[in-house]
Amino acid sequence: MARFHSIVQFLLATLLIASCGQVGTITGGAVDETAPTPILSEIEPPMASKNTYPDEIIIPFDEFIALNKPGENIRLIPNDVTLEPSIKRKSLVLEKTEGEWQENTTYAVYLNRAVKDITEQNDSLMVYVFSTGPFLDSLQTAVKVVDAFTNQPLEDITVGLYENKLLDDTSIVEPRYIASSDEKGVAVFNYLKKGPFYAYAFQDENRNNRMDPTEKRAGLDEQVYGDTSFVTGPIMRLMPPSETGEWEVLSNEVIQPASWCMSFSKPMDTSIVFDFLNLKPIGSEWNVFRDSVTYYFLNKNNSGNYGVIIEDGERKDTITKKFFFKTPYTYEVESxxxxxxxxxxxxxxxSLKEPILEYDESLMKATYKTGNDTVFKPLEFKVNRIDDKSLKVIHNLNVDEVEFTIYPNGLNGYNTNQKDSVFINYNVQPIEKVGNLEVEFDSIPPYGILYLMDAKKNVLDEVIFNGVEDQSTIFQNLQPGRYSFYFVIDQDRNGWWSTGNLFTSKEPEKTMWFMSPSTVRANWEVKTTLSITESIQTEPD
Incomplete structure (x- = not known):
C-alpha cells in the first residue's frame, strides 16, 4: 500500500510524458527530449492543488508552442466544464467558459499531443491534476475490450464509466470518466472515486464521447469500482448495433456500367418499399443478411443520377446518388x-459486371487436348445460368487443356454487347493434385456453423452442425496448403453470426477460433481434431 501511494504522489508531482490506455492519459515511458517541456514550478494553480476552483489554468513551457487539434486532443475528465484553449507567449491557457466545477471532485486535464513546438513540430503527452476538495481521488480500474466476433483485442475504443445505466443509444448523457483501449485492448482509469459505475464501450467514430446508434458497442452487467490497485478487469465484447432502431445508409456508390450499390446499418425487411424516382432498375441482388443491395439499370450514359424513396411505414427517406465516369465502360468477361x-x-x-441480357450457346466453342495430343479436338459442353450475371460451362474434366471461345454476341449484357471474340484457355487440374481434410470435434458441438479458411483467412466453405449427432465433416478437393477454422454457435439458427442487444442484455453469439493450421497435401486425406472444450474455456488472447 505504501509503495502504491508513493507512486501516486510521483504521478501527481510531474507532468508525465508517454502513451497509455486512457484518453490522453500518460502513464510512463521514455521522454521525448525534443518536445516542449512544462515549467512545473510556474503552473497555476500548482500541480496537485486541492480546494481549488480555477477560472483558468496556465501551463508555461520552455519554448514557444502551438496547438495541435485542441478540440480532439485536450480532454477534461470528468467533463463538467468547457475549457477554451489559447496560447499566450510560451504558455498554454485553459479558460473556463461554461459549466461549473463540482465539489470534492478530482479533475484531470489530458493533453494528448495537443501541444507542439513551432519549429520541429515535436509534440508532448501530458496530464495535469487538481481537486476541488481536500484530497485527490487516487483509485483505479481497468477493463479489456475485444471484438465480439473475432475475440481479438481492440485498440482506440472509447470506454466510459457512467453513474447510471444507459437505457438506449440515443441518450446525450456523457460518461463521468472516459478512457481509450491500448493495443492490448486494455482501458485504464486513474483518479477515480470509489463508485460504483456502469461501464460501456463504443467505437466513437465522431469523437463526441457518446454512444451513437450506428456505433459498435459493449457493456457490463456487473458494476465497476475504483480500487487502490487492479489487474486487468472484465472482458467487454464489442459488437455491432442490434437490428432494432432506425436504419441508416452506410455506403452509397455507382459502379460501371450501371450498378447502384447501397449498404445499411441493419437488415432491411422485405416489407420496406423502394420506389425509384427516375430510372427503374432491371434487377437487384441482396446479400444474405439483407443489409446491402446492388440495383442494375439499363443506362448507357456516363453521367447522371439515381434516386429512390425508401418507405417502411413510419419513415420515408429519399436517397440519391450522382455519378460521372470519365471513360466509357469496356466490355469484360470474368472467369x-x-x-x-x-x-x-x-x-x-x-460473369459480367451487369445482368446478362442474352447468351447463345451456338456462338460458343470448346476444344481440348489430352496426353500427347498435338491438335485440339471438339469438346461437348452445356451452358447453364447461375444468376443474373453469371453462367457455368459444364464439360468433361478428364482432359488436360481446354480452349473456350465466345464469338461476338455470344454473351451480351443489358448495356454492353460483345463486339469481339473472347478466348479463355486453361489447364484442368488433375484430381491427384488436391487433397481432402477431415475435421472432427472432440465432442458434439452445439448447433452452429464451421467455417474453413485458407492461409489468408479467406472463407472457402462452411458446414452446419445440427448439435445432436454431427461431430465430423470432410472438406474435399482442397488445394495443397494450410487451413484454419472458426465455429459460430448459431443460437438463433439464422445461418450466420448474430450480434446482441446491449439494452436487453442479449449477448452476441459466441465464436470459437481454431488458428493452429492444418496442412493439406496433394493426393492425401488429412484428419484434424478441434477441441470444443478448450476453446470454450480459453479467454481471448
Whole structure:
C-alpha cells in the first residue's frame, strides 16, 4: 500500500510524458527530449492543488508552442466544464467558459499531443491534476475490450464509466470518466472515486464521447469500482448495433456500367418499399443478411443520377446518388480461371459486371487436348445460368487443356454487347493434385456453423452442425496448403453470426477460433481434431 501511494504522489508531482490506455492519459515511458517541456514550478494553480476552483489554468513551457487539434486532443475528465484553449507567449491557457466545477471532485486535464513546438513540430503527452476538495481521488480500474466476433483485442475504443445505466443509444448523457483501449485492448482509469459505475464501450467514430446508434458497442452487467490497485478487469465484447432502431445508409456508390450499390446499418425487411424516382432498375441482388443491395439499370450514359424513396411505414427517406465516369465502360468477361488453371472438380464460371441480357450457346466453342495430343479436338459442353450475371460451362474434366471461345454476341449484357471474340484457355487440374481434410470435434458441438479458411483467412466453405449427432465433416478437393477454422454457435439458427442487444442484455453469439493450421497435401486425406472444450474455456488472447 505504501509503495502504491508513493507512486501516486510521483504521478501527481510531474507532468508525465508517454502513451497509455486512457484518453490522453500518460502513464510512463521514455521522454521525448525534443518536445516542449512544462515549467512545473510556474503552473497555476500548482500541480496537485486541492480546494481549488480555477477560472483558468496556465501551463508555461520552455519554448514557444502551438496547438495541435485542441478540440480532439485536450480532454477534461470528468467533463463538467468547457475549457477554451489559447496560447499566450510560451504558455498554454485553459479558460473556463461554461459549466461549473463540482465539489470534492478530482479533475484531470489530458493533453494528448495537443501541444507542439513551432519549429520541429515535436509534440508532448501530458496530464495535469487538481481537486476541488481536500484530497485527490487516487483509485483505479481497468477493463479489456475485444471484438465480439473475432475475440481479438481492440485498440482506440472509447470506454466510459457512467453513474447510471444507459437505457438506449440515443441518450446525450456523457460518461463521468472516459478512457481509450491500448493495443492490448486494455482501458485504464486513474483518479477515480470509489463508485460504483456502469461501464460501456463504443467505437466513437465522431469523437463526441457518446454512444451513437450506428456505433459498435459493449457493456457490463456487473458494476465497476475504483480500487487502490487492479489487474486487468472484465472482458467487454464489442459488437455491432442490434437490428432494432432506425436504419441508416452506410455506403452509397455507382459502379460501371450501371450498378447502384447501397449498404445499411441493419437488415432491411422485405416489407420496406423502394420506389425509384427516375430510372427503374432491371434487377437487384441482396446479400444474405439483407443489409446491402446492388440495383442494375439499363443506362448507357456516363453521367447522371439515381434516386429512390425508401418507405417502411413510419419513415420515408429519399436517397440519391450522382455519378460521372470519365471513360466509357469496356466490355469484360470474368472467369474463375486462376493462373491458367481450372481447379480440380471445379466448373468454368463466366460473369459480367451487369445482368446478362442474352447468351447463345451456338456462338460458343470448346476444344481440348489430352496426353500427347498435338491438335485440339471438339469438346461437348452445356451452358447453364447461375444468376443474373453469371453462367457455368459444364464439360468433361478428364482432359488436360481446354480452349473456350465466345464469338461476338455470344454473351451480351443489358448495356454492353460483345463486339469481339473472347478466348479463355486453361489447364484442368488433375484430381491427384488436391487433397481432402477431415475435421472432427472432440465432442458434439452445439448447433452452429464451421467455417474453413485458407492461409489468408479467406472463407472457402462452411458446414452446419445440427448439435445432436454431427461431430465430423470432410472438406474435399482442397488445394495443397494450410487451413484454419472458426465455429459460430448459431443460437438463433439464422445461418450466420448474430450480434446482441446491449439494452436487453442479449449477448452476441459466441465464436470459437481454431488458428493452429492444418496442412493439406496433394493426393492425401488429412484428419484434424478441434477441441470444443478448450476453446470454450480459453479467454481471448
Amino acid at each position: 474463375n480461371i486462376k493462373n491458367y488453371t481450372l481447379q480440380a472438380s471445379d466448373t468454368l464460371t463466366l
